[in-house]
Amino acid sequence: MNVSISNxxxxxxxxxxxxxxxxxxxxxxxxxxxxxxLKKSEMxxxxxxxxxxxxxxxxxxxxxxxVFGYLGDRVSRPKLLTFAVIxxxxxxxASGLAPNFYAxxxxxxxxxxxxxxxxxxxxxxxxxxxxxEKSGKAxxxxxxxxxxxxxxxxxxxxxxxxHFGWRSAFLFTGVPGILLSFMALRLVDPPRVLAAxxxxxxTGGSDAWKVLxxxxxxxxxxxxxxxxxxxxxxxxxxxxxxxxxRIRGMSHEDAAVITGGLIVVTGCIGTxxxxxxxxxxxxxxxxxxxxxxxxxxxxxxxxxVVAFTTSxxxxxxxxxxxxxxxxxxxxxxxxxxIIASLPLPMRAMGLAICNVITxxxxxxxxxxxxxxxxxxxxxxSALMIVPVAFxxxxxxxxxxxxxxxxELKPHEKAVVN
Numbered sequence: 001m002n003v004s005i006s007n008x009x010x011x012x013x014x015x016x017x018x019x020x021x022x023x024x025x026x027x028x029x030x031x032x033x034x035x036x037x038l039k040k041s042e043m044x045x046x047x048x049x050x051x052x053x054x055x056x057x058x059x060x061x062x063x064x065x066x067v068f069g070y071l072g073d074r075v076s077r078p079k080l081l082t083f084a085v086i087x088x089x090x091x092x093x094a095s096g097l098a099p100n101f102y103a104x105x106x107x108x109x110x111x112x113x114x115x116x117x118x119x120x121x122x123x124x125x126x127x128x129x130x131x132x133e134k135s136g137k138a139x140x141x142x143x144x145x146x147x148x149x150x151x152x153x154x155x156x157x158x159x160x161x162x163h164f165g166w167r168s169a170f171l172f173t174g175v176p177g178i179l180l181s182f183m184a185l186r187l188v189d190p191p192r193v194l195a196a197x198x199x200x201x202x203t204g205g206s207d208a209w210k211v212l213x214x215x216x217x218x219x220x221x222x223x224x225x226x227x228x229x230x231x232x233x234x235x236x237x238x239x240x241x242x243x244x245x246r247i248r249g250m251s252h253e254d255a256a257v258i259t260g261g262l263i264v265v266t267g268c269i270g271t272x273x274x275x276x277x278x279x280x281x282x283x284x285x286x287x288x289x290x291x292x293x294x295x296x297x298x299x300x301x302x303x304x305v306v307a308f309t310t311s312x313x314x315x316x317x318x319x320x321x322x323x324x325x326x327x328x329x330x331x332x333x334x335x336x337x338i339i340a341s342l343p344l345p346m347r348a349m350g351l352a353i354c355n356v357i358t359x360x361x362x363x364x365x366x367x368x369x370x371x372x373x374x375x376x377x378x379x380x381s382a383l384m385i386v387p388v389a390f391x392x393x394x395x396x397x398x399x400x401x402x403x404x405x406x407e408l409k410p411h412e413k414a415v416v417n
Contacts, residue, residue, distance in 0.1 A: 005190055010129040014138055016183045017122050018145045020085055023177050024115055025149025026156065027092040028057070030173050031108065033157030033256040034166045035242045041166065043101050047242075047379075051371030053108050054238050055364055061112030062359035065120055069352025072121040080121050081184035088114030089177030096170030120355065124347045127339050128190040135340075136282070136289070139332035140275025147267015147328055151260035154241055158256020218404040219341040222290065223354040225396030226334060227361035229297065232389035233327060234363025235370045236304075243379055248316070266321055270296075270328030278333040287404035289337035294397035296329035297390050304387040308380055327390075334397070337404070 035050045071080060091110035098104035123142070130138040153173070160169040244255035274292055281288035303323035310316050342350035366389075373382035 005129055005188060009188055010138075013129055013187050014126060014141055016187060017125065018142050020081070020118065020177075020180065020184060021122065021142060021145035022149040022152070023085070023180065024088065024118055025146050026153040026173055027088055027111060027177065028115060029150045029153035029237060030092070030157040030169055031095075032238050033154045033241050033260075034161055034169060035239075036245050036252060036255075037161050037166045043104070045101060047371035047374045048368060049101060049371075050242075051238065051368035053105060054234070054367040056105050056109040057112045057115075058234070058359050058364045058367075059112070060109040061116045062356050062364060064113055064116045065352040065355045065359075066349070068117040068120040069349035072124060072348030072352070073346065077121050077125055077189045078185050078187040080117055081187065082181050084114045084117035084121075085177045085181040085184055086114070087111075088118070089174045089181070091174075092177070093171055093174030096167040096174075116355070120348055120352050123335060123339060123351060125187065125189070127347060134279075135336050136275040136279035136332060139336045140272045143331040143335065144268050144271040146331060147263045147271065147324075150237060151263040151267065154256045154260035154263070158241070158253050158260075161256075162253045218290075218400050219338060219350065219354070221396050221400035221403060222334065222338050222341065223357045224361070225294075225393045225400060226338070226354065226358045228389045228393035228396060229330070229334070230358045230362025231366045232386045232393065235366035235383070235389075236327075236386050238367040239370055239374075239379065239383060243383065247380055248313075262321060263324065266324035267328045270325040271331050273325075274329030275332040277329070278336065285405075287337075287401045289333035289340070290397055290401035290404050293330035293334040293337065294394045294401055296326045297397065298394035300324075300326035301387045301390050301394070304390070305384075308383055308387075330397075337400075341404070 031053055035045075038045045038050060039047075068080065068084075088111045091107050091114065094110070095104055095107040098107055123139075126138050126142055127135070156173060157166075157169040160172055241255045241259050244250045244259055245252055248255075250258065274296060278288045278292045281291065285291050300323040303319045303326065307316050307319035307323060310319065338354055339347060339351065366385075370379075370382045370385065373385070
């Protein structure tokens with residue numbers, strides 16, 4: 001934490017970043033609630049085309065990460081965030097005016113430019129606002145916006161689509177970002193101050209890249225594991241409203257509202273539970289963030305298998321709720337672990353590289369791949385790849401936790417009895 005930032009300013013800034021992150025995920029997942037309508041609309045989309053809407057967004061989102069990673073380490077972060085919010089909001093509104101599938105595809109791709117800038121830069125501000133002992137709670141607050149925003153996107157999209165048509169969903173959800181973009185501009189941008197005596201953080205240029213890409217095994221294992229996590233979560237998040245409607249027989253509006261409501265409850269509880277667990281275990285385990293992450297992801301695997309295969313609706317709901325709770329527990333800790341593993345002058349760029357790895361291997365291919373599999377078999381069969389992805393994720397984060405412990409200094413390994 002920068003000494004010039006008061007506790008009050010830090011928490012107010014976190015509130016602003018979290019609110020804007022919520023809008024980020026509303027705009028991102030509004031399209032998921034519209035899949036069944038778009039298939040029946042004048043666009044007549046196939047499942048593969050519907051999945052491609054998310055893939056196009058994530059592809060552009062991924063490609064521009066290095067640009068904003070570079071800028072995020074060098075220019076005003078509040079100005080970058082303001083640009084980000086305006087771009088994704090305008091592109092969301094333009095989606096509602098798209099005359100055909102290809103125009104809609106382009107609009108969703110442009111949303112990715114704004115959201116990439118935001119996701120790359122915002123967590124680095126949080127790292128500068130809060131000391132390590134409070135980072136778990138701070139990241140939990142910020143990343144709680146993911147399930148809440150995603151759920152609002154599902155619910156809002158379903159309700160607006162049902163009563164006013166699918167175009168209104170895009171037009172309406174883009175407005176708040178435009179109105180609130182000034183909040184990002186007023187954020188404090190702390191100086192990027194290096195810790196005295198920390199040789200790893202004083203490296204620059206090619207030496208810094210060597211430290212990051214060749215010496216940081218924890219960072220690389222955590223990033224590749226995050227890609228497997230993103231593959232599973234991205235596919236699950238995109239296809240769940242369609243699954244509820246098509247497989248579980250819900251109405252279009254109920255599928256969106258119930259899916260969204262479940263994500264709000266499990267996402268908020270899970271995200272804060274993960275953050276508090278990580279902070280609580282930090283004195284006992286120097287690698288607490290990674291320990292919480294791999295255990296929580298592993299727990300969700302059998303629960304998802306039961307949810308997708310059971311014919312009992314009560315068992316389905318209990319299993320799905322438990323799986324989502326476990327999935328969201330790692331959202332704060334894993335991001336904290338990745339940021340903490342990076343040299344200070346390369347945090348934005350390092351986070352950008354992580355996001356490129358995550359999305360190219362993760363949620364760029366998963367929505368359209370699951371859609372492609374669904375067209376050739378069934379949506380239930382296609383979704384069974386999700387728990388497989390989470391098994392791979394848990395294994396990689398377990399290895400990262402072991403590596404992180406090996407890299408700790410002797411006094412950090414001490415177990416507090």
